[in-house]
Amino acid sequence: MLLGPADVRRLAAELDIRPTKKLGQNFVHDPNTVRRIVTVAELTDDDVVLEVGPGLGSLTLALLPACKTLVAVEIDPVLAAQLPHTAAQRAPGLADRLHVVLADAMRVHAADLPAAPTALVANLPYNVAVPVVLHLMAELPSLTKGLVMVQAEVADRMAAGPGSKVYGVPSVKLAWYADARRAGPVPRSVFWPVPNVDSALVAFRRRPDLLSTVDRKALFTLVDAAFAQRRKTMRAALSGWAGSAAEAERRLVLAGVDPGIRGEQLSVGDFARIAATV
Known part of the structure; x- marks a missing residue:
């Protein structure tokens, strides 16, 4: 069911897809990594998962059995069109759980989605990871938890606390919405093409005590x-x-x-x- 390295390259070749730095495209091709992500995300059968940048569908296929509904937001029209076919071929009994939205995640609003997401699980493009998370937390109050794969240095900043050398604007702004923690490293070898930076997982849960008295x-x-x-x-x-x-x-x-x-x-x-x- 899951995509391996050969599957990812074959799909990319069929679609004439060449991963671009502009869109931050590094496709995960390791089944064990996507299984691990789903486990760490602690999803339930009632969760509506939002996946940003599903790409060729490696993580998508691992998420389908673990949630009630999966909303995948993809900016690339070729990838967005292919994803339902990949789900139907690889997970025919679960494909009806998938809803693909062709859109820029930085411009998505609740009204654009077919269901209210409760969890964000995604391999985020490195160049927009923090803005995307902050935008979605602001626009989608239904999001109660998340697990995102980002550049290791970004993960450190997102999860940092006061007093840390890397504590800064991303740390404070994410802390406004949620309690965040680093949830483990991800080796470069699980991506195609192999990135020139390390990656890591960041887990977060929305704070029930949002400081609502302050704008x-x-x-x-x-x-x-x-x-x-x-x-x-x-x-x-x-x-x-x-x-x-x-x-x-x-x-x-x-x-x-x-x-x-x-x-x-x-x-x-x-x-x-x-x-x-x-």
Whole structure:
């Protein structure tokens, strides 16, 4: 049922598909890897899974038996057209669970999908991984959990906590929505073509206690300002955001945050308290 290396190359040849860096296409061709992804994703029979960038269908075929419905969002029209045929050939008893949406995941809204997804499971293009996850978490409140395969360095940033050298804007913004953790490495050899970077899995669960008293856009603007110049203290980094260094200090003190601290030391809760000051 699952696609192996020979199957992936044969399908690509039949479709005259040449993986492009522009679309971040690195197709998984190892059955054990997609089985592992499905296991780590902890799906249930009631889950509606959203897969972004299904490509030739390696992960798609592994996901079909593990969920109620699978919504695959694919930007490439050739790949999108082929996927239902691959599912029908490889998993005829499960093919009716698959719904393919030809679209750019960065522009997808809930109304564009045939069902409300509860889980995001995807091998994401490296160049848009973080924006895609943040966009989908914002647009699809039904998403309660996810497991994504991304570049290893991106995985580190997504899952980092305060105080880490790689903690930054992606870390804080994802933490606004969910608790994230690194869920293991993925070797380069499982992809075709072989990428020149390492990959890793990131698992996350939506936070039940979203800081709803603070406007998300206002908070994200604050976070962007705080990390624009990492070496600066919060008093200096937020001077433009607040209107002056003195006003930044006033708001920081009001929020119970040391004006001399740097953004990398603050949690999403700290940022929320700062954003809530007036």
